[in-house]
Amino acid sequence: MKLVICHLYPDLMNIYGDRGNVIALAKRCLWRGIDVEVKSLGLGDKVEPGAYDIFFMGGGQDKEQVMVSHDLYETKGETIRREIEQGACALVICGGYQLFGNFYRPAEGEELPGIGVFDAYTIAGSKRFIGNVFVETCLDGRKTTVVGFENHSGKTYLGKNERPLGEIIVGYGNNGEDKTEGAVHLGAIGTYLHGSLLPKNPELADFLIRKALKRTYPGRDIEALDDSVENLAHKHAIKRAKKTH
Numbered sequence: 001m002k003l004v005i006c007h008l009y010p011d012l013m014n015i016y017g018d019r020g021n022v023i024a025l026a027k028r029c030l031w032r033g034i035d036v037e038v039k040s041l042g043l044g045d046k047v048e049p050g051a052y053d054i055f056f057m058g059g060g061q062d063k064e065q066v067m068v069s070h071d072l073y074e075t076k077g078e079t080i081r082r083e084i085e086q087g088a089c090a091l092v093i094c095g096g097y098q099l100f101g102n103f104y105r106p107a108e109g110e111e112l113p114g115i116g117v118f119d120a121y122t123i124a125g126s127k128r129f130i131g132n133v134f135v136e137t138c139l140d141g142r143k144t145t146v147v148g149f150e151n152h153s154g155k156t157y158l159g160k161n162e163r164p165l166g167e168i169i170v171g172y173g174n175n176g177e178d179k180t181e182g183a184v185h186l187g188a189i190g191t192y193l194h195g196s197l198l199p200k201n202p203e204l205a206d207f208l209i210r211k212a213l214k215r216t217y218p219g220r221d222i223e224a225l226d227d228s229v230e231n232l233a234h235k236h237a238i239k240r241a242k243k244t245h
């Protein structure tokens with residue numbers, strides 16, 4: 001088996017070590033004997049239909065978002081949207097998440113176009129939401145938790161039919177108002193959680209790997225790994241989140 005990961009704008013959209021999510025996905029595949037290929041796409045690069053199993057885009061400050069938003073919208077957006085409708089997965093973090101919605105209106109400058117994977121929009125708030133976050137979610141019918149770190153001024157509001165990744169237990173999440181965090185549309189997950197996210201959330205990592213492999217290898221499952229270290233980090237992050245809010 002092989003998984004192909006498309007890393008979008010790795011040089012521009014990678015704050016708080018978000019590239020660690022690509023490393024975690026790759027490692028969790030390689031530890032299972034699944035081959036992995038990571039391809040980077042930057043400004044001007046086109047998305048080859050059918051070539052990728054998972055799209056990844058990290059976070060970025062408004063400046064970097066301005067630099068990538070029109071390119072994402074004009075050269076990649078339609079294909080990525082279609083690929084996700086046809087079974088590809090995505091994990092997009094914070095600034096990347098905002099640009100996978102319908103638009104992002106920063107505090108200054110023009111409104112940035114989003115590619116509409118999520119029925120959501122983001123407007124800059126007056127307060128920065130910073131801190132450790134703890135979310136309750138349900139992955140493949142199993143209740144679980146997700147932990148991470150947030151730092152954003154953007155407030156994201158989901159369309160009435162869009163599913164959040166989870167419910168905020170500690171932290172601000174999408175907008176600090178409706179207790180939602182992130183968004184899920186088919187195999188695409190958007191979230192404000194940096195960390196990087198996946199090393200401390202092995203269940204979420206495996207949810208994405210399982211879903212991404214399904215399109216090419218239907219019926220094939222992945223075996224469990226020894227996640228004792230990851231789960232220890234997860235539990236510690238929950239304790240820390242509870243203490244800091």
Ligand code: GLN
Nearest residue numbers: 059060094095152153154
């Ligand atoms: N610039 C966006 C905001 O401040 C996203 C920041 C980020 O990716 N951490 O909301």
